[in-house]
Amino acid sequence: MGIAERKLRQKEEMKSSILEAAWKLVQQDGWQFLSIRKIADAIEYSVPVIYYHFENKEAILLEFTREGFQLLTQKVGEARDETDQVDQQLMRMGKAYRDFAFANVEYYQLMFGLGIPTCDMVNSIEEVKSFSDTLTGVIKTAIAQSRTPDADYWLKFHTYWSILHGLVSIQMIGGQANPDPRNELVLQDAITGFISTLGLS
Amino acid sequence: MGIAERKLRQKEEMKSSILEAAWKLVQQDGWQFLSIRKIADAIEYSVPVIYYHFENKEAILLEFTREGFQLLTQKVGEARDETDQVDQQLMRMGKAYRDFAFANVEYYQLMFGLGIPTCDMVNSIEEVKSFSDTLTGVIKTAIAQSRTPDADYWLKFHTYWSILHGLVSIQMIGGQANPDPRNELVLQDAITGFISTLGLS
DNA sequence: TATTTACGTTAACACTGTTATAAAAAGTAA
DNA sequence: TTACTTTTTATAACAGTGTTAACGTAAATA
Numbered sequence: 050m051g052i053a054e055r056k057l058r059q060k061e062e063m064k065s066s067i068l069e070a071a072w073k074l075v076q077q078d079g080w081q082f083l084s085i086r087k088i089a090d091a092i093e094y095s096v097p098v099i100y101y102h103f104e105n106k107e108a109i110l111l112e113f114t115r116e117g118f119q120l121l122t123q124k125v126g127e128a129r130d131e132t133d134q135v136d137q138q139l140m141r142m143g144k145a146y147r148d149f150a151f152a153n154v155e156y157y158q159l160m161f162g163l164g165i166p167t168c169d170m171v172n173s174i175e176e177v178k179s180f181s182d183t184l185t186g187v188i189k190t191a192i193a194q195s196r197t198p199d200a201d202y203w204l205k206f207h208t209y210w211s212i213l214h215g216l217v218s219i220q221m222i223g224g225q226a227n228p229d230p231r232n233e234l235v236l237q238d239a240i241t242g243f244i245s246t247l248g249l250s
Numbered sequence: 251m252g253i254a255e256r257k258l259r260q261k262e263e264m265k266s267s268i269l270e271a272a273w274k275l276v277q278q279d280g281w282q283f284l285s286i287r288k289i290a291d292a293i294e295y296s297v298p299v300i301y302y303h304f305e306n307k308e309a310i311l312l313e314f315t316r317e318g319f320q321l322l323t324q325k326v327g328e329a330r331d332e333t334d335q336v337d338q339q340l341m342r343m344g345k346a347y348r349d350f351a352f353a354n355v356e357y358y359q360l361m362f363g364l365g366i367p368t369c370d371m372v373n374s375i376e377e378v379k380s381f382s383d384t385l386t387g388v389i390k391t392a393i394a395q396s397r398t399p400d401a402d403y404w405l406k407f408h409t410y411w412s413i414l415h416g417l418v419s420i421q422m423i424g425g426q427a428n429p430d431p432r433n434e435l436v437l438q439d440a441i442t443g444f445i446s447t448l449g450l451s
Numbered sequence: 452t453a454t455t456t457a458c459g460t461t462a463a464c465a466c467t468g469t470t471a472t473a474a475a476a477a478g479t480a481a
Numbered sequence: 482t483t484a485c486t487t488t489t490t491a492t493a494a495c496a497g498t499g500t501t502a503a504c505g506t507a508a509a510t511a
Contacts, residue, residue: 056478056488084467095491097470106468161419162363204432207420208440215416218362219408231405239409242443257457257509285498296460298501307499 064102066092068112075155080110080162110159111174117156118176122183124149129183135191136244142187143213143240150217151228157221161214184210196248205247212239265303267293269313276356281311281363311360312375318357319377323384325350330384336392337445343388344414344441351418352429358422362415385411397449406448413440 070091074083085106089096103109128145129138150157172178188206192198216239220232271292275284286307290297304310329346330339351358373379389407393399417440421433 085469086467096468097492098490100469101489161423201432201435204435204439207433207436208417208443211416211420211436212413212440213416214419215412215414216409218415218419219412222362231402232408234402235405235408235412238405238447239413239444242409242447243440245446246439246443286500287498297499298461299459301500302458 060102063098067099067102068109071109072113075113080155080159113156114160115174115176117153117160118174118180120153120156121146121149121160122176122180125180126183129187135187135194136247136249138187139191139209139244140237140240142184143209143236146213147217147220147236150221154221157217161218181206191244191247191249194249196250200247208246209243212243215239261303264293264299268300268303269310272310273314276314281356281360314357315361316375316377318354318361319375319381321354321357322347322350322361323377323381326381327384330388336388336395337448337450339388340392340410340445341438341441343385344410344437347414348418348421348437351422355422358418362419382407392445392448392450395450397451401448409447410444413444416440 067088071083071088074087074091085096085099088109089099092098099109103112124145125142128141131141132138185202185206188209189202192200192202192205216232216236220228220235268289272284272289275288275292286297286300289310290300293299300310304313325346326343329342332342333339386403386407389410390403393401393403393406417433417437421429421436
């Protein structure tokens with residue numbers, strides 16, 4: 050009874066070919082110009098086939114949001130593992146976050162610009178939770194080593210993430226064409242400030 | 251020769267009636283559901299009339315972006331004038347920024363979400379420059395009073411704005427329904443960290 | 452009064468996401 | 482192989498979008 054398996058495999062292939070074509074189009078024209086019809090054209094199938102494999106356009110975007118957070122989590126995790134000093138970890142993770150955003154502008158724009166992650170959405174996407182956990186883990190360690198081990202990790206986590214996202218956002222509207230070299234200092238500056246409020250001894 | 255003046259006045263009235271209708275629709279349904287046809291319906295004119303007064307939809311959105319930045323600048327300026335202590339100013343301006351964002355979610359979403367202010371756009375919008383100047387003014391004063399009066403004000407300005415925008419953004423995706431009361435602490439925490447890096451004596 | 456300019460409308464173009472309907476293909480059972 | 486059922490695919494449409502060309506009509510000018 051390998052037929053069912055083959056069918057499942059073919060279905061999976063179709064799904065990923067849709068995503069592949071969509072990704073190509075996004076890289077060419079940006080999210081704003083991605084349409085179901087263009088995807089259908091690219092894979093040389095009719096439009097309803099897309100809807101046979103995905104509930105709607107949002108579901109396709111969600112898939113990329115997942116991918117984005119997965120990649121981001123990976124990059125941040127690698128940065129964390131480069132050192133054992135928790136303050137260094139926070140700095141390197143911040144830089145990894147920024148590097149990810151600018152190396153994958155399309156991903157980042159979708160994850161925070163178009164996807165508009167609502168409250169329940171964030172909680173329901175596994176990959177987002179996984180990312181949160183990665184940051185929170187380091188924050189917790191930092192707080193435990195600090196002079197204020199009773200500090201609220203939720204608060205510090207939100208502060209940290211906010212700073213990173215803010216930096217990326219503001220730098221992105223500054224034009225991705227010629228990024229100001231001082232942006233590196235802005236990042237260091239902001240994270241240094243954050244670390245100082247942690248009271249690491 | 252009051253005819254030309256009356257015509258200009260009528261043109262201006264039509265323009266503001268378009269904006270008024272658009273704003274009503276946005277408050278009802280959100281930016282995503284604003285359409286030229288709905289505006290035309292609301293003002294009881296045909297569609298091309300909109301295009302007679304505005305180059306395109308983006309021009310209408312730009313008008314609101316301007317309004318938004320104008321209001322934001324005003325609110326932040328008022329907060330600045332509440333105190334003479336520059337560190338207090340930075341804190342109050344930050345809170346005013348946050349308050350503006352949540353009291354005018356539609357504005358803020360347009361200003362940073364949909365409008366997608368590109369580099370040249372930011373530089374060309376007078377209201378944005380005015381806002382930048384307000385923040386930069388306080389930052390410059392703060393630096394002058396600090397132990398490092400040669401610090402780069404551009405850098406500090408960007409850091410400050412990034413922190414504020416990041417806080418607002420991350421808090422907004424957390425759901426505007428029931429804002430976590432700890433968000434107040436997150437804000438204080440982040441700005442405190444920023445102020446500490448300024449080295450105010 | 453004739454003519455030009457400004458304003459407004461109708462109707463269309465070229466798109467968009469989405470789906471109802473129907474046909475074809477593939478698998479299952481007799 | 483034939484009849485039937487399920488899974489895929491396609492055509493064509495619906496309802497909406499931003500935008501504009503073509504064409505009137507009303508107002509101001511000469």
